[in-house]
Amino acid sequence: MNLVALQNGLDNISFAVLFVTMLIYWGGAAFNNIPYLPVLGTSGMAIANLCIAALLSARWLEAGYFPLSNLYESLFFLAWGITTIHLIAENMSKSRLVGVVTAPVAMGITAFAALTLPSSMQSAEPLVPALKSNWLMMHVSVMMLSYAALMVGSLLAIAFLVVSGGKNIELRGSSVGTGGFRSKDESDRPYRLQKATDLVLQPQGEASNSSSVNSVFESNGSAKTAVLDLANPQTSQKEVINDASILSPQRLNLAETLDNISYRIIGLGFPLLTIGIIAGGVWANEAWGSYWSWDPKETWALITWLVFAAYLHARITKGWQGRRPAILAATGFVVVWVCYLGVNLLGKGLHSYGWFF
Template sequence: MDLVKFQNLLDNASFGILFVTMLIYWAGAAFPELPYLSTLGTTGMAIANLTMAALLGSRWLEAGYFPLSNLYESLFFLAWGVTAIHLIAENMSKSRLVGVATSPVAMGITAFAALSLPPEMQASAPLVPALKSNWLMMHVSVMMLSYATLMVGAVIAIAFLIVTRGQNVELKGSSVGTGSYRDRIKQLSLAKAQSSDDSSSVAANHGNVAVLNLPKTTTQPPLSPERLNLADTLDNISYRIIGLGFPLLTIGIIAGAVWANEAWGSYWSWDPKETWAFITWLVFAAYLHARITRGWQGKKPAMLAATGFVVVWICYLGVNLLGKGLHSYGWFF
């Protein structure tokens, strides 16, 4: 069997394994009384990860350079990164819902690469002159790994929003901010509540008029303790995974700037890819700033992370679909 047929076998196998794994995770979420499904899901993600690693290694041997020169290779590297970070997140959280959220992302990426791209875009080709640099492995691999990590953290944040039905919930995990700002807000909230109780008491007795302080009605039922515990876990894991992806993104951008100066004579040229990488950095910097220094937790940072998920995809794929730039070679244009 030649390498091309072997690679086609591996990419289709990766898609098939991830598709079955996704169904296993979903079945496990629907039938939590079947604990072995969680183990099967983890095993499926690990096998898919190894299958994609074998595919990328085969491409490396065939072409003689690190396999990140075209869209097909970068998509499989991204999917490999998603499955690798998934295994880390699942081990940290001990929750099968992580796989419910991440397996469709990995499966969709492999489906696009293996089933949608034409054969000429899947084939290995000689590197264009701009890519013949030792910075190829350093910059592109770190950027792709940062995308994978941020995607996993963001999609877990989206799972948090689904579990909590978009409600504001009080969390107690280690990801909850405990800085002076958050403590001051709690003190102000307690003082306001005390003041409101005192005012209500005075109003109720003034003029012998009885006033009933009825609780505010909500359109959604309160969350069960199980959902609250799960939400706390997802919030914590999302925060930690994004905290891992952000330094990778920072290092990747810095390495890209150094490479750009060597290749084009300028550290920064506001190329569309560079611009959206900077926007991605700003979104997740705002997320971490809000959590660490402002004490945000729960719904608001999860919505910011969900926005970051969209921004990452625009930076990675949308720029190449919608416009030309210095980073468009070998992909769509």
């Protein structure tokens, strides 16, 4: 089969598979009692991942260079990266909600590449002299993988905000290696988020000490609720939970899982972004004689790095969890798209694809 025809078939198949996979994930989220839907969703993502990998391989064989020289190729590489990171995140979280947010993005990227881009931008072109370097693979591939990881991590943070209803809630043990950080400013944490297993009753007859259980009554209009909460072993102060304000146990556990996996995936993408920026500087010096020229792409790459550096700093050093870092990660999602696509299509610079201008 002709390699060009094979590519045209594979990009359409990838779009179709991702579209069906998106519907499967959405159906599974709406009707969670339907069997086999989680398996079908994961299988759909894996099939799409393999189709895109085959497309990029055929492109590589046809053009004779690593397929990351134009927007069409980079979009499909990004979609491949997102589906790969999705499979990792889904395996870590065991939650189908990962696909609810990642499948539409991967599908939209493939649709934009296969159905919207002009045919002239979809065809392979000879490399310009500046791109005839081994740094094309080393720099661009790492940057694209970092974008994919940061996008998936940010999407999971957005999903956390949706599941938690935007409440300012505190999580327990959701940060990697933190042992359950807590904000020193408890006045900024009006809601206490705990697993259902944390809300246990103290057997009668035990000594009443700093770990005993107290009954706390809070008024809410005409209704009153009593909540028994075991004191935190790390503090002698009793914590108050407004039962009318917290989420159901299922949503509590799901929110904690999303926050945890989002942190892990962003923690994977940030080192890749750092390595990609360093490799880009070395390549720029080799090609243009300068490590950094404040090109729009370089500037936005630095902004992206600073946003996610602030996110990780807040989580690791300050112990942020829940809503505040999720909002920062959601902002990072927009910044990544501006860095990757916005400045390429609209800006003037060494990295511009020049489609609109």
